[in-house]
Amino acid sequence: MTMTKKVMGASALSILVAGAAWAEGPVSWWYETATPAQQDVVARNIVQPFQAANAGTTLNIEYRGAGLDNQIRIALLSGSGPDIVYTGGPSYVAPMARAGQLLALDSYAETYGWNDSILPVFLEMGRYDGALYALPKTYETLGLYYNKTLFETHGWQVPTTLEDLETVADAMLAEGIIPFASGNALWRPTNEHYVTIALNAVAGPENVYKALTGEIPWTAEPFVAAITRLNDWWQKGYFGPNYFSISGEQQVSMLAAGQAGMMPSGTWQFQHIPTYFPQNNAEAGFVGFPSAADVGEPVFPLGVGSTFSIASASRNPDGAAAVIDFIFSEDTYEAMNAEWQGEWNMPLSDLSGVELPPDVLPLYTTAMQNLAQSVSEDEYGYTTWTFLPPATVTYLVSGIEEVWVGQQTVEQFLTQLDTTFRQERDEGKVPATPAR
Structure with a gap:
């Protein structure tokens, strides 16, 4: 053609x-x-x-x-x-x-x-x-990008469990390297990328499916554990000091330059890899985001x-x-x-x-x-922007920031999330959730 x-x-x-x-x-x-x-x-x-x-x-x-x-x-x-x-x-x-x-x-x-x-x-x-x-x-899906060259220089292993992830992240903090290249400067809904990762990696896609179909509430213990762990990462500094002033493309630039070691993000970021990694003489890697032991293999949220x-x-x-x-x-x-x-x-x-x-x-x-x-193989997880209704997504995006800055607790966040979701579910606004 x-x-x-x-x-x-x-x-x-x-x-x-x-x-x-x-x-x-x-x-x-x-x-x-x-x-x-x-x-x-x-x-x-x-x-x-x-x-x-x-x-x-x-x-x-x-x-x-x-x-x-x-x-x-x-x-x-x-x-x-x-x-x-x-x-x-x-x-x-x-x-x-x-x-x-x-x-x-x-x-x-x-x-x-x-x-x-x-x-x-x-x-x-x-x-x-x-x-x-x-x-x-x-x-599309979410996963874990990493600076392969940086990992090799420091002798770090690519994490396959959440414990491995936290061990590597802590080692990066000790070296003055930001663990997660991240930020929502130009797109505030970037927040839900990290909520999606936590829900699938910690609570697991089976529990997310049960919540989407009304079988369990969003206040259930697996989701408390998921958002608590996400908040722990924030409080430990994994997301760096300038989250609210960094854009999506800047995340890739930071990762390629070795200012950050990993980047939890989506497959849309592949378009920026050829721009930033060659000029930094660095090689990128991409794997499924590590999951909790009871979840099993890394989950690719759909x-x-x-x-x-x-x-x-x-x-x-x-x-x-x-x-x-x-x-x-x-x-x-x-x-x-x-x-x-x-x-x-x-x-x-x-x-x-x-x-x-x-x-x-x-x-x-x-x-x-x-x-x-x-x-x-029906082994996928669920992204919030695909499977949650609009008002629930809007609350999630703002509410998780309130958790991070200490304006509300994890339990308060999940209670409001569940209330909003149930109201939209009663109104017929929840997107179709394919059977597993």
Whole structure:
């Protein structure tokens, strides 16, 4: 497939894309934050291939930044907004579907064969009240990045248990090295990455599943132990002194430079590894985050970073479906992952025809293979931003900070979390939780 480079403005893009005759006309899509270089990747690998095939449909992509979620909510309430509804994950979908703001996609799934081409567990995540309302764009996981070169220099072993993790972290503190490269300066919900890790690594995914399905409360002892241990890490200084002023990309820079030794984070960070590690003559490593003895092997929490839906008020739903179908193709998967790893890992059921170029980080390929195997074997854990409803997530993000700074206890935090969750569960806002 031949593509020509197109230089785009940072705010919006409007060019012609392919579409069948019934899909002709404009299609609007609001996207989140993307650098000019990333916008160029989208233009060359998604938009222009449509233009080469058919000039009948106009795709308008607007880059809305970190405020996208609120902008989408406001627009849908007024019956306006984009044709393609791009959300931050399944937790946003259920309330929109319940409010009648999204189209059911079942007929499109049958027309385009999505029921066969997309992994079933991800289709289940996009369902509400028995109907399909969203396709997850990216599936991701959390794990433990580490500076392999730094570990070798100090003779440290990569931790395989929580006790090992704490031993290495304490050794780093003694050397003046921050154990966890971390921070939420540009994205406050980074807080829930660490809560997710604690819930799965300490309480275990079986208990998280029981809480999500209402079998046990979030105040149960395993969750008290999990949040207590997370808070202990904070109080010991594992997260460093400048957590609230460090961004996600700065975390990778700190890790590569040896200012920090480890980084609990998600697979979206793979896109920054080639930028920072070579210039520091360092090598990165990535493993599953160590788990408690009664949990067993390191757990890969399953997350969905964003979803595609179609607004019920869309003026061109068929065109929107055609765009979404193109995105969920082997060609798009191959093209996007060749240039932008960690953000376009679409859950296609068959990737046998996909070939990524040799310069794609092998560490990324291995991590995605491990996650895919975990999903296929039902051995995955649960990310909070994928499986908790929106108000519960909002409270979690602010509430854990109050625990860290001593404004409330672990028990108070979990009590409010449980109260908020039960209320949203009664209101039908909890995302679908696939059976284990």
